[in-house]
Amino acid sequence: MKAALRTSALLLSAAGAAAALHAEITTDALGELPGGATTVHVDGRNAFSLPAANLSEAERSRFVIGNSFFRRNWVEAPASTRARDGLGPHFIARSCGGCHVQDGRGAPPDFRRGLHEPPVALLMRLSVPGTVEHGEPKPEPVYGGQLNNAAVQGVRPEGQVVIRHEPVHGRFADGTPYRLEKPVYAISALGYGPMAPDTMVSPRIAPQLIGVGLLEAIPAAEIERNAREQQAAGGAIRGMPNRVWDAFAEREMIGRFGWKANVASIAHQTAGAFLGDMGITSSRFPHEACTQAQADCRSAPRGAKGQAPEIDDATFDHVVFYQATLAPPARRQPRDAQVIKGQRLFTQAQCAACHRPSYVTAEGPFPRLTSSALVGQTIWPYTDLLLHDMGDDLADHRPDFLANGRQWKTPPLWGIGRIKEVNGHDRLLHDGRARGVLEAVLWHGGEAQAAKDRVLRMSRDERDALARFVESL
Template sequence: MRGWILAAGASLAAVVYGVGAATSDDAEKTGGATTVYADGRNAFSFPAANLSDEERTRFAIGNSFFRRNWVEAPASTTARDGLGPHFIARSCGGCHVQDGRGAPPSFRKGLHDQPVGLLMRLSVPGTDAHGGPAPEPVYGGQFNNAAVQGVRPEGQVLLRYEAVAGRFKDGSRYSLLKPHYSFGQLGYGPMAPDVMVGPRIAPQLIGVGLLEAIPEAEILRNAAEQAAAPGAIKGQVNRVWDAFAEKPMIGRFGWKANVATIAHQSAGAFLGDMGITSPQFPQEDCMPAQTDCLAAPRGAKGQGVEIDAKTLADVVFYQATLAPPARRRIDDLQVKKGQVLFQQAQCAACHRPSYTTAEGPFPSLSSKALNGQKIWPYTDLLLHDMGEGLADGRPDFQASGRQWKTPPLWGVGLIKDVNGHSRLLHDGRARGVLEAVLWHGGEAEAAKQQVLGMTRAERAALVKFVESL
């Protein structure tokens, strides 16, 4: 992807990762030959530019099942029935609108507007059979605020914000939004007193197949080099159970790197977000106390899972081959200035700019067109302690309640075009790039302090660089 033009004052991270001066071609092509030149509402929805005609047909088929609504059972069709019994969305595209990013409910719509692109993970102390979070005993691992006919919704998510004021070192004021979550109208009684709640925004999906094709050795290298380097930045891998590989793997997806593959993420979301069973997750996610959920009609006439292996594979292929858009404004002098500031502030120590892809874990669910590409996602795919301000207190496999995966930065500047907002971080609390930086703490405290010391013009340049990615 990215134009990473090394300049005087470039951070040590650039040297550590062997990132040399980028050519103008590198600077634009975020995903190598997969890159598309696109902006506007559909910028995140194009197939990789180098797919074959046959693969484009498969992409279109997967897209149709990704975007179209599933319906309640029984229905006249068994191809798309089986929604629920509990759910938060009727389609994958309901959370990932235009393959983009979700947002918390808007004040303009009222505080009780129920979230779709923001879900609430639930767990209690302990682990499940695979070392993941132990589900809350009444409501399970995810809170679902919608249900089919004859089944009670689990309840409502309530959200309020607290203003957090601060100053830059030049005296300029800023204000952040600290969210507070609670639940109302609980359908099955109170939750466990030791419940842990983790809000999660649906991220944009561009380039996920390329991230999956980053060699495991490179992620381990990131952790080893950070461990050996001076300073506070010490990223860790998360090792998680993958239902498709049927073994532990390094996590790459999810806000805590709690999912290893697109296939597991997709099948898990079909079940958790829509109540659609699959070969890997064949049982409805109904807890013992939810007797109406357990008794609800099943899709596919109750004769099998509600999304078959082939259809699920096409949906996975669709996501894996979504192309990252090309960088924009790479020759803008303010962007170039922001690029140098990004390096000087040590942002690249976690947001590693570039990789060369290999082959993903499941070749039949992706395309060879993604292999061997030089990509510029700006992430190390590692967990970092981000401080108490961002902590949700909820462990996930080997991730602590204070750790978060470094999110890729490609496409950040297009979220507003695609989704009409600029909400960032795991729960959408940040109203743009600068606010996201100001929430950094823990291992990233020193980087935040550098940003707090920047002039207004320098802060604007830093933001403009990140939004060019």
């Protein structure tokens, strides 16, 4: 793991000898440029939507093409255009940007406002006990691997998500009370009859997309090294990589994407989302996700006149390239006294044990789908990309490849303070239950219980400084 670097005299922080193993003195010791030379300097609603700063002009043109197909809606077949038809038969969103608005993070629907707001950015994974061909979860036999709450004409939606909240009360050591809200999920209006009685359901919110190409370019050896050193340290923190099947590499790889690191590459993630979330087939996933019980789904019209995958390879490649080259924005106020104090507290609380600050990138698995401009960059994502047991309160009780029902991947922290200006909310964690950084910490348990306990003992000023540091990233 890497400890954060102190701002005064560029000294290694006092996180201990194990943390010092990865510490590096660089020309960007504060991580002011989270994406290295790819970093962009931007504020406001478009902070997550700019291309890497060091792309060539030809690559910027490719970025623009991918952006167009990422943001614009797909339409039902048959349609006058073959370039964007084929939506559904079942779907959640009409475009990639429908879930990742402004390339940012989704939020759960707020049913407390008295509105029935379909969860566009909140995906409900479904499975039953067991695995299939490559070790992935076994889909629910009637509804498949996820619940789709929308459908084209003549096809029934699969169901609707209902969310209620239970209060969770607690106090900090200084007596300050806090109140969390635990979401409780149910599925109603099932379109094809009951689900299997042993169905496991897991909510997943759409994350922001900045820097995903840089995460893909972190050497696998560094992720494995994180796991070895956490094991050797002998403490409660013992992360492990997920190992998953990648349809593009056609082999097992270390998982990096998804809340359980259940996807290894941007290409696989994108093709899976096109099919699962929009019903758009591709050359790697050419068959609609209709189960045997869904006759109306299986008989619905197909896009591209049913003669080819609904998104062609060239267009698909542009969409992958677009995501891979989305740039992290520069840090804000890294030299502020409160931010520096928060960085010290972040290290002291052992947050950096899982949220490893920095890496140097290598070449990604599919060079034609990304840019060489991402190679050799010192980046500051604050993640170890490992699975960790996060305790009962966050458990979904649903395995995913090697991940068990209590494990979640350490999410990167870069850009976290800009979510509110990009997306108008500050909802965090895998299902958006946390309202801000401090609530996210208070939901930690399992391997992170000791870190949470340290935060519970902090004064109000220290808690504010800790949150301010994380939001500066």
